[in-house]
Amino acid sequence: MNALNLIKQRFPGMSSAEKRIADVILRDPKAATGMTVNFLAAAAGVSAGTVVNFANSLGLAGFTALKINLAQNLEGFTGFSFDDVESTDSPKTALHKMAENACASFRDTLTMIDEKTLAAAARLLMEAKKIELYGAANSALVAEDAYQHLMRIGLPVYAVTDPLVSRISASHLGPGCLAVGISHWGRSRSTIEAMRTAKSRGAATLCITSYPDSPLHKLSDVGLVIVSSEVGQRREAWVSRLTHLLVLDGLCAYIGAQRGVSSIEMMDEASLLIGSQQEGSGL
Known part of the structure:
Protein backbone atom coordinates (compact mmCIF):
# COMPACT_ATOMS: atom_id res chain seq x y z
CA MET A 1 0.00 0.00 0.00
CA ASN A 2 1.18 3.49 -0.85
CA ALA A 3 -0.07 5.74 1.99
CA LEU A 4 0.69 8.89 0.00
CA ASN A 5 -1.59 7.85 -2.86
CA LEU A 6 -4.24 6.72 -0.41
CA ILE A 7 -4.22 10.13 1.32
CA LYS A 8 -4.69 11.85 -2.04
CA GLN A 9 -7.49 9.47 -2.96
CA ARG A 10 -9.41 9.89 0.30
CA PHE A 11 -8.77 13.62 0.73
CA PRO A 12 -12.17 14.88 -0.58
CA GLY A 13 -14.09 12.82 1.97
CA MET A 14 -11.88 13.64 4.98
CA SER A 15 -12.98 15.71 7.97
CA SER A 16 -11.53 19.21 8.37
CA ALA A 17 -9.02 17.98 10.96
CA GLU A 18 -7.93 15.10 8.73
CA LYS A 19 -7.52 17.47 5.78
CA ARG A 20 -5.19 19.69 7.83
CA ILE A 21 -3.04 16.66 8.66
CA ALA A 22 -3.09 15.57 5.02
CA ASP A 23 -2.10 19.08 3.88
CA VAL A 24 1.03 19.00 6.07
CA ILE A 25 2.02 15.58 4.73
CA LEU A 26 1.26 16.31 1.08
CA ARG A 27 3.04 19.66 1.17
CA ASP A 28 6.35 17.95 1.97
CA PRO A 29 6.16 14.15 2.39
CA LYS A 30 9.91 13.85 2.96
CA ALA A 31 9.82 16.35 5.82
CA ALA A 32 6.85 14.52 7.31
CA THR A 33 8.91 11.33 7.62
CA GLY A 34 11.23 13.16 10.02
CA MET A 35 8.54 14.81 12.17
CA THR A 36 7.47 13.68 15.61
CA VAL A 37 3.77 13.12 16.17
CA ASN A 38 3.64 16.23 18.38
CA PHE A 39 5.33 18.43 15.80
CA LEU A 40 3.05 17.30 12.97
CA ALA A 41 0.03 17.76 15.23
CA ALA A 42 1.12 21.31 16.05
CA ALA A 43 1.72 22.07 12.38
CA ALA A 44 -1.77 20.82 11.52
CA GLY A 45 -3.45 22.44 14.51
CA VAL A 46 -4.77 19.15 15.90
CA SER A 47 -4.01 16.86 18.84
CA ALA A 48 -1.41 14.09 18.74
CA GLY A 49 -4.23 11.59 19.20
CA THR A 50 -5.94 12.87 16.07
CA VAL A 51 -2.74 12.26 14.08
CA VAL A 52 -2.54 8.69 15.41
CA ASN A 53 -6.20 8.10 14.53
CA PHE A 54 -5.52 9.51 11.05
CA ALA A 55 -2.78 6.91 10.53
CA ASN A 56 -5.02 4.16 11.85
CA SER A 57 -7.81 5.18 9.47
CA LEU A 58 -5.44 4.47 6.58
CA GLY A 59 -5.04 0.90 7.79
CA LEU A 60 -1.66 1.50 9.42
CA ALA A 61 -0.62 0.59 12.96
CA GLY A 62 0.00 4.11 14.24
CA PHE A 63 2.02 7.17 13.28
CA THR A 64 5.40 5.43 13.08
CA ALA A 65 3.99 2.95 10.56
CA LEU A 66 2.69 5.88 8.51
CA LYS A 67 6.14 7.51 8.43
CA ILE A 68 7.77 4.25 7.41
CA ASN A 69 5.26 3.79 4.60
CA LEU A 70 5.75 7.35 3.37
CA ALA A 71 9.54 7.00 3.39
CA GLN A 72 9.49 3.67 1.57
CA ASN A 73 7.38 5.14 -1.20
CA LEU A 74 9.40 8.30 -1.72
CA GLU A 75 11.52 8.44 -4.85
CA GLY A 76 15.19 7.94 -4.07
CA PHE A 77 14.61 6.50 -0.58
CA THR A 78 17.87 4.95 0.73
CA GLY A 79 17.21 4.61 4.44
CA PHE A 80 15.87 6.47 7.43
CA SER A 81 17.65 9.64 8.41
CA PHE A 82 19.29 10.10 11.79
CA ASP A 83 20.85 13.55 11.47
CA ASP A 84 21.49 12.77 7.78
CA VAL A 85 23.08 9.39 8.56
CA GLU A 86 21.85 6.73 6.14
CA SER A 87 21.75 2.96 6.46
CA THR A 88 24.44 2.67 3.76
CA ASP A 89 26.96 4.88 5.62
CA SER A 90 30.06 3.53 7.34
CA PRO A 91 30.67 4.27 11.05
CA LYS A 92 33.32 6.85 10.07
CA THR A 93 30.92 8.55 7.69
Whole structure:
Protein backbone atom coordinates (compact mmCIF):
# COMPACT_ATOMS: atom_id res chain seq x y z
CA MET A 1 0.00 0.00 0.00
CA ASN A 2 1.18 3.49 -0.85
CA ALA A 3 -0.07 5.74 1.99
CA LEU A 4 0.69 8.89 0.00
CA ASN A 5 -1.59 7.85 -2.86
CA LEU A 6 -4.24 6.72 -0.41
CA ILE A 7 -4.22 10.13 1.32
CA LYS A 8 -4.69 11.85 -2.04
CA GLN A 9 -7.49 9.47 -2.96
CA ARG A 10 -9.41 9.89 0.30
CA PHE A 11 -8.77 13.62 0.73
CA PRO A 12 -12.17 14.88 -0.58
CA GLY A 13 -14.09 12.82 1.97
CA MET A 14 -11.88 13.64 4.98
CA SER A 15 -12.98 15.71 7.97
CA SER A 16 -11.53 19.21 8.37
CA ALA A 17 -9.02 17.98 10.96
CA GLU A 18 -7.93 15.10 8.73
CA LYS A 19 -7.52 17.47 5.78
CA ARG A 20 -5.19 19.69 7.83
CA ILE A 21 -3.04 16.66 8.66
CA ALA A 22 -3.09 15.57 5.02
CA ASP A 23 -2.10 19.08 3.88
CA VAL A 24 1.03 19.00 6.07
CA ILE A 25 2.02 15.58 4.73
CA LEU A 26 1.26 16.31 1.08
CA ARG A 27 3.04 19.66 1.17
CA ASP A 28 6.35 17.95 1.97
CA PRO A 29 6.16 14.15 2.39
CA LYS A 30 9.91 13.85 2.96
CA ALA A 31 9.82 16.35 5.82
CA ALA A 32 6.85 14.52 7.31
CA THR A 33 8.91 11.33 7.62
CA GLY A 34 11.23 13.16 10.02
CA MET A 35 8.54 14.81 12.17
CA THR A 36 7.47 13.68 15.61
CA VAL A 37 3.77 13.12 16.17
CA ASN A 38 3.64 16.23 18.38
CA PHE A 39 5.33 18.43 15.80
CA LEU A 40 3.05 17.30 12.97
CA ALA A 41 0.03 17.76 15.23
CA ALA A 42 1.12 21.31 16.05
CA ALA A 43 1.72 22.07 12.38
CA ALA A 44 -1.77 20.82 11.52
CA GLY A 45 -3.45 22.44 14.51
CA VAL A 46 -4.77 19.15 15.90
CA SER A 47 -4.01 16.86 18.84
CA ALA A 48 -1.41 14.09 18.74
CA GLY A 49 -4.23 11.59 19.20
CA THR A 50 -5.94 12.87 16.07
CA VAL A 51 -2.74 12.26 14.08
CA VAL A 52 -2.54 8.69 15.41
CA ASN A 53 -6.20 8.10 14.53
CA PHE A 54 -5.52 9.51 11.05
CA ALA A 55 -2.78 6.91 10.53
CA ASN A 56 -5.02 4.16 11.85
CA SER A 57 -7.81 5.18 9.47
CA LEU A 58 -5.44 4.47 6.58
CA GLY A 59 -5.04 0.90 7.79
CA LEU A 60 -1.66 1.50 9.42
CA ALA A 61 -0.62 0.59 12.96
CA GLY A 62 0.00 4.11 14.24
CA PHE A 63 2.02 7.17 13.28
CA THR A 64 5.40 5.43 13.08
CA ALA A 65 3.99 2.95 10.56
CA LEU A 66 2.69 5.88 8.51
CA LYS A 67 6.14 7.51 8.43
CA ILE A 68 7.77 4.25 7.41
CA ASN A 69 5.26 3.79 4.60
CA LEU A 70 5.75 7.35 3.37
CA ALA A 71 9.54 7.00 3.39
CA GLN A 72 9.49 3.67 1.57
CA ASN A 73 7.38 5.14 -1.20
CA LEU A 74 9.40 8.30 -1.72
CA GLU A 75 11.52 8.44 -4.85
CA GLY A 76 15.19 7.94 -4.07
CA PHE A 77 14.61 6.50 -0.58
CA THR A 78 17.87 4.95 0.73
CA GLY A 79 17.21 4.61 4.44
CA PHE A 80 15.87 6.47 7.43
CA SER A 81 17.65 9.64 8.41
CA PHE A 82 19.29 10.10 11.79
CA ASP A 83 20.85 13.55 11.47
CA ASP A 84 21.49 12.77 7.78
CA VAL A 85 23.08 9.39 8.56
CA GLU A 86 21.85 6.73 6.14
CA SER A 87 21.75 2.96 6.46
CA THR A 88 24.44 2.67 3.76
CA ASP A 89 26.96 4.88 5.62
CA SER A 90 30.06 3.53 7.34
CA PRO A 91 30.67 4.27 11.05
CA LYS A 92 33.32 6.85 10.07
CA THR A 93 30.92 8.55 7.69
CA ALA A 94 28.24 8.62 10.38
CA LEU A 95 30.68 10.25 12.79
CA HIS A 96 31.73 12.75 10.13
CA LYS A 97 28.13 13.74 9.43
CA MET A 98 27.36 14.15 13.12
CA ALA A 99 30.46 16.31 13.59
CA GLU A 100 29.55 18.46 10.59
CA ASN A 101 26.00 18.92 11.83
CA ALA A 102 27.23 19.83 15.31
CA CYS A 103 29.73 22.36 13.92
CA ALA A 104 27.01 23.93 11.75
CA SER A 105 24.69 24.20 14.76
CA PHE A 106 27.46 25.78 16.85
CA ARG A 107 28.29 28.32 14.13
CA ASP A 108 24.66 29.22 13.42
CA THR A 109 23.84 29.58 17.09
CA LEU A 110 26.87 31.79 17.64
CA THR A 111 25.75 33.98 14.73
CA MET A 112 22.09 34.20 15.68
CA ILE A 113 22.11 34.36 19.47
CA ASP A 114 21.84 37.91 20.73
CA GLU A 115 24.72 39.29 22.82
CA LYS A 116 22.38 41.34 25.01
CA THR A 117 20.33 38.24 25.74
CA LEU A 118 23.44 36.27 26.68
CA ALA A 119 24.57 39.12 28.94
CA ALA A 120 21.15 39.19 30.60
CA ALA A 121 21.30 35.43 31.17
CA ALA A 122 24.76 35.68 32.72
CA ARG A 123 23.63 38.52 34.97
CA LEU A 124 20.65 36.50 36.22
CA LEU A 125 22.91 33.55 37.02
CA MET A 126 25.55 35.66 38.80
CA GLU A 127 23.09 37.68 40.88
CA ALA A 128 20.69 34.90 41.95
CA LYS A 129 20.80 33.86 45.60
CA LYS A 130 19.47 30.44 44.59
CA ILE A 131 19.29 28.75 41.17
CA GLU A 132 17.24 25.72 40.22
CA LEU A 133 17.70 23.90 36.89
CA TYR A 134 14.78 21.93 35.43
CA GLY A 135 14.90 19.42 32.60
CA ALA A 136 13.22 16.17 31.60
CA ALA A 137 14.41 13.18 29.54
CA ASN A 138 17.48 14.20 27.48
CA SER A 139 17.29 17.72 28.89
CA ALA A 140 17.71 16.26 32.38
CA LEU A 141 21.23 15.24 31.33
CA VAL A 142 21.91 18.81 30.20
CA ALA A 143 20.59 20.17 33.51
CA GLU A 144 22.79 17.78 35.49
CA ASP A 145 25.85 18.72 33.44
CA ALA A 146 25.18 22.45 33.94
CA TYR A 147 24.74 21.84 37.66
CA GLN A 148 28.17 20.17 37.88
CA HIS A 149 29.90 23.07 36.14
CA LEU A 150 28.07 25.95 37.81
CA MET A 151 28.37 24.37 41.25
CA ARG A 152 32.14 23.97 40.88
CA ILE A 153 32.63 27.70 40.29
CA GLY A 154 30.66 28.49 43.42
CA LEU A 155 27.13 29.31 42.30
CA PRO A 156 24.21 28.28 44.59
CA VAL A 157 22.72 25.94 42.01
CA TYR A 158 20.65 22.75 42.15
CA ALA A 159 19.42 20.42 39.41
CA VAL A 160 15.85 19.22 39.97
CA THR A 161 15.00 16.67 37.27
CA ASP A 162 12.38 14.54 39.01
CA PRO A 163 9.03 15.67 37.51
CA LEU A 164 7.25 14.88 40.78
CA VAL A 165 9.66 17.01 42.81
CA SER A 166 10.41 19.92 40.48
CA ARG A 167 7.16 21.81 40.99
CA ILE A 168 7.34 21.41 44.77
CA SER A 169 10.93 22.59 44.77
CA ALA A 170 10.00 25.55 42.56
CA SER A 171 7.36 26.61 45.06
CA HIS A 172 10.18 27.28 47.57
CA LEU A 173 11.78 29.90 45.32
CA GLY A 174 11.05 33.60 45.61
CA PRO A 175 12.34 37.08 44.74
CA GLY A 176 16.07 37.02 44.09
CA CYS A 177 15.98 33.37 42.98
CA LEU A 178 16.28 32.02 39.43
CA ALA A 179 14.49 29.13 37.72
CA VAL A 180 16.19 27.75 34.60
CA GLY A 181 14.15 25.56 32.23
CA ILE A 182 15.93 23.43 29.63
CA SER A 183 13.90 21.79 26.86
CA HIS A 184 14.56 21.15 23.16
CA TRP A 185 10.89 21.43 22.19
CA GLY A 186 10.04 23.87 24.97
CA ARG A 187 6.89 21.88 25.70
CA SER A 188 7.92 19.56 28.55
CA ARG A 189 4.96 19.63 30.94
CA SER A 190 6.94 19.13 34.15
CA THR A 191 9.48 21.80 33.20
CA ILE A 192 6.81 24.32 32.23
CA GLU A 193 4.85 23.67 35.44
CA ALA A 194 7.97 24.15 37.56
CA MET A 195 8.86 27.36 35.72
CA ARG A 196 5.31 28.69 36.04
CA THR A 197 5.29 27.92 39.76
CA ALA A 198 8.65 29.63 40.29
CA LYS A 199 7.48 32.69 38.37
CA SER A 200 4.30 32.90 40.46
CA ARG A 201 6.49 33.02 43.58
CA GLY A 202 8.45 35.99 42.24
CA ALA A 203 11.53 34.18 40.93
CA ALA A 204 13.19 35.21 37.67
CA THR A 205 13.00 32.72 34.79
CA LEU A 206 15.57 31.76 32.15
CA CYS A 207 15.23 29.09 29.46
CA ILE A 208 17.39 27.29 26.90
CA THR A 209 15.37 25.84 24.02
CA SER A 210 15.35 25.28 20.27
CA TYR A 211 11.92 26.82 19.62
CA PRO A 212 11.31 30.59 20.06
CA ASP A 213 7.52 30.15 19.78
CA SER A 214 7.36 27.47 22.48
CA PRO A 215 5.39 27.84 25.74
CA LEU A 216 8.64 27.65 27.72
CA HIS A 217 10.21 30.55 25.83
CA LYS A 218 7.08 32.68 26.17
CA LEU A 219 7.04 32.00 29.91
CA SER A 220 10.65 33.06 30.48
CA ASP A 221 12.05 36.50 31.33
CA VAL A 222 15.15 35.66 29.28
CA GLY A 223 15.21 33.01 26.55
CA LEU A 224 18.26 31.54 24.83
CA VAL A 225 17.33 29.88 21.52
CA ILE A 226 19.79 27.63 19.70
CA VAL A 227 19.83 26.96 15.95
CA SER A 228 19.87 23.41 14.57
CA SER A 229 18.77 21.57 11.43
CA GLU A 230 16.99 19.14 13.76
CA VAL A 231 14.30 21.69 14.60
CA GLY A 232 11.01 20.35 13.29
CA GLN A 233 12.68 17.45 11.54
CA ARG A 234 14.29 14.91 13.85
CA ARG A 235 12.98 12.37 16.32
CA GLU A 236 16.10 12.58 18.52
CA ALA A 237 17.63 15.98 19.33
CA TRP A 238 21.25 14.82 19.41
CA VAL A 239 22.98 17.86 17.92
CA SER A 240 20.58 20.25 19.67
CA ARG A 241 21.53 18.69 23.01
CA LEU A 242 25.21 19.34 22.29
CA THR A 243 24.43 22.95 21.39
CA HIS A 244 22.43 23.44 24.60
CA LEU A 245 25.50 22.19 26.47
CA LEU A 246 27.73 24.57 24.53
CA VAL A 247 25.61 27.61 25.43
CA LEU A 248 25.57 26.67 29.11
CA ASP A 249 29.30 25.90 29.10
CA GLY A 250 29.95 29.28 27.49
CA LEU A 251 27.97 31.03 30.22
CA CYS A 252 29.78 29.02 32.88
CA ALA A 253 33.19 29.94 31.45
CA TYR A 254 32.23 33.62 31.29
CA ILE A 255 30.93 33.65 34.87
CA GLY A 256 34.02 31.80 36.12
CA ALA A 257 36.25 34.39 34.49
CA GLN A 258 34.21 37.24 36.00
CA ARG A 259 34.42 35.73 39.48
CA GLY A 260 38.16 35.31 39.07
CA VAL A 261 40.11 34.06 42.09
CA SER A 262 36.94 32.97 43.90
CA SER A 263 36.00 30.51 41.15
CA ILE A 264 39.56 29.27 40.73
CA GLU A 265 39.78 28.48 44.45
CA MET A 266 36.45 26.66 44.28
CA MET A 267 37.57 24.55 41.30
CA ASP A 268 40.92 23.75 42.92
CA GLU A 269 39.17 22.63 46.10
CA ALA A 270 36.79 20.46 44.06
CA SER A 271 39.74 18.85 42.24
CA LEU A 272 41.46 18.08 45.56
CA LEU A 273 38.31 16.55 46.99
CA ILE A 274 37.75 14.42 43.89
CA GLY A 275 41.41 13.34 43.90
CA SER A 276 41.33 12.29 47.56
CA GLN A 277 38.08 10.41 47.02
CA GLN A 278 39.52 8.48 44.08
CA GLU A 279 42.68 7.59 46.05
CA GLY A 280 40.58 6.39 48.97
CA SER A 281 38.47 4.17 46.73
CA GLY A 282 41.46 2.79 44.85
CA LEU A 283 40.32 4.23 41.49
